[in-house]
Amino acid sequence: MADIFDEVSEDLRHERAVTLAKRYGGLLLLAALLVLVGVAGQEFWQAHTAKQAEIAATQYLSLTQAVDQPGSPPTPAVATSTAQKLVDFSKSAPETYKTLARMRAAALYANTGELPKAALLWSRVGADEAAPQLMRDAASLLFAQHEIGIDNNADILARLQPMVQESNPYHGLAREMQAMVYLNEGNTAMAKSLFAQVQDDPSTPQGAQNRAQAMLAKLNG
Numbered sequence: 494m495a496d497i498f499d500e501v502s503e504d505l506r507h508e509r510a511v512t513l514a515k516r517y518g519g520l521l522l523l524a525a526l527l528v529l530v531g532v533a534g535q536e537f538w539q540a541h542t543a544k545q546a547e548i549a550a551t552q553y554l555s556l557t558q559a560v561d562q563p564g565s566p567p568t569p570a571v572a573t574s575t576a577q578k579l580v581d582f583s584k585s586a587p588e589t590y591k592t593l594a595r596m597r598a599a600a601l602y603a604n605t606g607e608l609p610k611a612a613l614l615w616s617r618v619g620a621d622e623a624a625p626q627l628m629r630d631a632a633s634l635l636f637a638q639h640e641i642g643i644d645n646n647a648d649i650l651a652r653l654q655p656m657v658q659e660s661n662p663y664h665g666l667a668r669e670m671q672a673m674v675y676l677n678e679g680n681t682a683m684a685k686s687l688f689a690q691v692q693d694d695p696s697t698p699q700g701a702q703n704r705a706q707a708m709l710a711k712l713n714g
Contacts, residue, residue: 637670
């Protein structure tokens with residue numbers, strides 16, 4: 494994992510750090526979506542006997558069929574079209590499927606490079622008090638990742654702050670994003686402190702620990 498940071502120069506200008514966070518953000522996206530799938534499955538199991546949920550499930554599966562063909566990744570045109578259909582579906586879907594559709598649409602937009610559309614959907618899910626907390630937190634992490642270098646740093650840090658507590662399953666990833674925000678604004682000392690926390694936290698995903706270790710090696714080099 495450390496070799497992905499070979500592009501970072503010894504002085505590690507914050508502009509390049511932002512580019513790095515965005516380029517390798519697929520790792521974070523994957524981690525968040527894996528949790529999302531588990532939450533969605535649990536929600537569906539709890540509600541599957543309700544007729545409204547059954548109808549919504551059928552509609553959702555029908556909409557995503559085009560992008561879920563095994564061994565055949567969708568073309569950008571198909572992905573974008575499916576994303577728009579999911580957004581339209583979310584406007585009248587039951588709460589669980591509304592959130593799931595928005596997150597899936599955001600992932601499709603992100604994968605086709607339409608990051609502003611993805612960010613808008615992540616922001617909506619993150620602010621939706623009716624959505625499951627894990628989905629809200631996953632959306633806020635993905636939004637923060639995209640907005641580093643674009644949005645106000647204080648606003649991004651405020652979104653991340655509730656997730657850095659030890660009780661939050663995303664706390665390691667949230668601290669990693671905080672470190673990137675501080676690096677972006679030139680606060681190297683705070684960034685190093687947070688990377689050290691991520692590196693030393695055994696409950697943080699191994700990939701995040703490896704990335705933090707690599708960043709510390711470069712910053713301390």
